[in-house]
Amino acid sequence: MYKACIFDLDGTIADTVESIAYVGNKTLKEFGLPAIPVEDYNFYAGDGADELVRRMLAAVPGGNEVNYEEVRVLYRKWFGENPFYHVKPFEGIVTLLEALKQQGIKIAVFSNKPHEAAVEVVHKIFGEQMFHKIQGQTAQIPRKPSPLGALAIARELGVKPEECLYCGDTNTDMDTGKAAGMFTIGVTWGFRPRTELEEHEADAIVENPEEILEIAKKSRG
Structure with a gap:
């Protein structure tokens, strides 16, 4: 299926x-x-850099007294200069991606990062040949939870929305997949707790990447 x-x-x-x-x-x-504890960034990330900066400033004393635009510009500048600090694939992800491709399933990335940054990060971590499509935010593709990017990916891959699995770790991802008419899979190893995925009605919630492959196999009958 x-x-x-x-x-x-x-x-x-x-x-x-x-x-x-x-x-x-x-x-x-x-x-x-x-500074903000590293683990707190799990709740600030996921909706794009601009929203991340807003959440950072709201979380610290004095954050409302600085110029948001100046902070936003500097954050984007410095992140662009060093986007790969301690970045790595989650355990089991590369094996999952390769297995999905072996099953004949097309794989894609949809990120709230600016498009060029999303492509750069994915190519750096996974190589240029792993994914069939990488899509980040552009003037034509708004940020998630808009489903337009997910639907555009499906069209380009030549599949119907109902033939797609949509995997993510936040409420934004679950809302995006639902709005696109795709089967949503929430992963528990990312930014947000399981309860958030449950509240946003993930069709399935998985504890490890191997479970995604099993869902894909079963769904294909």
């Missing part, structure tokens, strides 16, 4: 929280603001 699997990037296939926290805290320090 399923012919494609679309993955979120940060917190789903790539462990990036240390990278995000490193640049975030470096930026806060530049404006005389206190």
Whole structure:
């Protein structure tokens, strides 16, 4: 039944929280603001860099007294200069991706990162030949939870939305997949707790990457 699997990037296939926290805290320090614990960034990330900066500033004393636009610009500049700090695939992800392709399932990435940055990160971590499609945010593709990017990926891959699995780690991902009419899989190793995935009605919740392959196999009959 399923012919494609679309993955979120940060917190789903790539462990990036240390990278995000490193640049975030470096930026806060530049404006005389206190650092935020790395684990707290799990709740700030997932909806794009601009929203991340808003959440950072709201979380620290004095954050409302600095110029948001200046912080946003500096964060984007420094992240662009060093986007791979401690970034790595989650355990078992590469094996999963290769197994899905062996099953004839097309695989794609849909990220809230700017498109060029999403492509750069995916190619750096997984190589240029792993995915059939990588899609980040552009003028034509708005941020998730808009389903437009997921639907555009399905069209380009030549599959119907109902033939797609959509995998992510946040409420935003579950809402995106639902809005696109895809089968949503919430992963528990990413940014957010299982309860968030349950509250946003994930069709399935998995504890390890191998379970995604099993879902794909069973669904294909």
